[in-house]
Amino acid sequence: MKQNLSETCHQFFSTLANPTRLAILELLREGPRNVTEISEALNQEQSMISHNLKPLEGCRFVFSERRKKERFYSLNKETMEQLFKLFSYHAEKYCPTEGKCLTNASLQKQKKKNASNPLHLTRF
Amino acid sequence: MKQNLSETCHQFFSTLANPTRLAILELLREGPRNVTEISEALNQEQSMISHNLKPLEGCRFVFSERRKKERFYSLNKETMEQLFKLFSYHAEKYCPTEGKCLTNASLQKQKKKNASNPLHLTRF
């Protein structure tokens, strides 16, 4: 069953499939931050932030650099900004319900209604 | 903690973060397939394929169309091909170890070795 795509991409997408990690990425779009700053901005425990930074760095979605006692994390803008744009585009064009994927429930509803009111998404 | 990115993208990436679903996407790049065909090509149970097709369709990564008793699924090429290209680019440029994200173990190793032998990835 294993094919190229699954082998190559699974870790990428797993790393992105987590609200904490996505929130970190979104925060880092504003600029580099150290662990404590991230932790405070997201109101999450420091250890949790560290745990979540690890796969982000492993996939090179973020880079890190030590400055004295602190370690600053920064976004890999080259590919991440493109990725966010792509998904923003996809969501606007294909996902009519407030920027989220359709749940099973809403898919049902949509089939019945044949809804035609695509919503505007916050742009990345 | 919730921010735009996390709210908007979490379902997208969760749906992609699964080997079976990635394998389905990869198969559908070759052209539309019905459920039985997918099931046989990936050597997985029909019910499993159906379960996994649902979120793919919910996120509009695939489309579906009934033809007689069968239902054919096809790839949303517009955005999916772009997505695969983007990740292929990212992986080649940033992920030196055989196209996978770095695991914790391999990250360790790499720090020590300061490895500098980026590998070539199978292109999508």
Add this chain to the structure above:
DNA sequence: TCTTCATATGAAGTAAAATTCATTCGATGG
């Protein structure tokens, strides 16, 4: 070198998601 601050790690418990199996639904053709 001792202390402190910043970050990372490990292991345990908890939560969430995937897979499986049995069953149901739905469409088509006889």
Add this chain to the structure above:
DNA sequence: CCATCGAATGAATTTTACTTCATATGAAGA
């Protein structure tokens, strides 16, 4: 309308991932 084929659903189990808490590492300055 019944039988059959193809696909979808539901619920239970298993697997996987996340979170938390305690502790360790590591750098810098006194």
